[in-house]
Amino acid sequence: MAEAQQIHKPVPRPSPESASFWDGAKEKKLLLPRCENCGRFWFPPSQRCRHCLSADFTWREVSVEGRIYSFVVYHRVYHPGFEADVPYVVAIVELDEGPRLLANIVGSLPGDVRCDARVHVVFEERDGATIPQFALSR
């Protein structure tokens, strides 16, 4: 009989465009690109502003709060690394600065999650990576 093998959850593989986002997460900060032309933030990161196509942007730390724009509850195991987590919540979180991120809602029961609920970021350490997740604010 084969030994039980620990199956790990996937970790992000930063691209040149997203490396600053993941480096910020390691320092427990949410960094997003902010356009120097139109002043808006966007996500996911890219080499040009998604609003005005300017290539002039800087990485800025943003608030760690937002609201749940939408969410789903996963009841099926789509990746064996998440088997112990089902049911769990995957949400689109709209930050107060505007951009929307896909993340898990952690620390509460799926039945307590609602659209428009206020959330704040929490950082999950996973196999050497730091992943921004969100928890309900009380």
Ligand SMILES: [Zn+2]
């Ligand atoms: Zn812009």
